[in-house]
Amino acid sequence: QVQLQESGPGLVKPSQTLSLTCTVSGGSISSGSYWWTWIRQPAGKGLEWIGRIYTSGTTNYNPSLKSRVTISVDTSKNQFSLKLSSVTAADTAVYYCARDRGVGHYYFDYWGQGTLVTVSS
Amino acid sequence: DIVMTQSPDSLAVSLGERATINCKSSLSVLYSSDNKNYLAWYQQKPGQPPKLLIYWASTRASGVPDRFSGSGSGTEFTLTISSLQAEDVAVYYCQQCYSTPLTFGGGTKVEIK
Numbered sequence: 212q213v214q215l216q217e218s219g220p221g222l223v224k225p226s227q228t229l230s231l232t233c234t235v236s237g238g239s240i241s242s243g244s245y246w247w248t249w250i251r252q253p254a255g256k257g258l259e260w261i262g263r264i265y266t267s268g269t270t271n272y273n274p275s276l277k278s279r280v281t282i283s284v285d286t287s288k289n290q291f292s293l294k295l296s297s298v299t300a301a302d303t304a305v306y307y308c309a310r311d312r313g314v315g316h317y318y319f320d321y322w323g324q325g326t327l328v329t330v331s332s
Numbered sequence: 333d334i335v336m337t338q339s340p341d342s343l344a345v346s347l348g349e350r351a352t353i354n355c356k357s358s359l360s361v362l363y364s365s366d367n368k369n370y371l372a373w374y375q376q377k378p379g380q381p382p383k384l385l386i387y388w389a390s391t392r393a394s395g396v397p398d399r400f401s402g403s404g405s406g407t408e409f410t411l412t413i414s415s416l417q418a419e420d421v422a423v424y425y426c427q428q429c430y431s432t433p434l435t436f437g438g439g440t441k442v443e444i445k
Binding site for chain 2: 257259260271273309315316318320322324
């Protein structure tokens with residue numbers, strides 16, 4: 212059973228960089244044709260796809276965030292990471308990591324529990 | 333971007349009755365090469381991540397009760413809960429899996445009447 216767990220600071224100051232890591236267990240991040248994804252959800256609101264990474268290192272980002280987002284993967288640690296720069300209060304949200312089933316699918320079958328990140332001074 | 337529009341925003345249904353949620357996409361999500369609709373449905377309970385219910389518009393994910401069903405094609409889709417149970421109280425989201433950026437509907441909150 213694949214499990215994902217987000218980790219990182221829960222509080223980030225405005226203009227700084229938000230950094231989160233997702234640790235994958237129960238399977239190798241390199242196996243299969245999966246994309247590893249970040250999604251966020253402001254309190255009481257809907258879901259926003261941030262971007263994804265393939266284990267080859269290929270990335271796709273949401274154009275609305277592309278200038279500020281970097282997603283990377285560390286296959287040796289079975290982890291992938293999110294960096295979001297120049298954060299504002301609008302970036303306050305629960306951040307989820309998830310597995311995208313990949314070609315022919317592109318839906319999310321495994322999710323982390325989510326981590327709340329608050330942007331405040 | 334493909335815009336996903338759900339209706340209604342919320343609905344209250346009696347236990348054992350049918351709940352129907354609609355989802356419209358701004359572009360067709362039917363992929364001609366495999367004749368599959370790239371549309372998924374999720375259930376989110378308070379304090380939990382979304383849970384995959386349906387993919388390819390009508391295929392139930394593993395372990396999902398058969399009271400949940402999906403239908404539709406092209407740009408119009410429906411999630412039906414045939415006999416609402418107390419544990420089905422949640423917010424339901426549709427998601428287009430057709431093109432990036434992957435996008436979600438705004439959600440439909442289902443409550444007990």
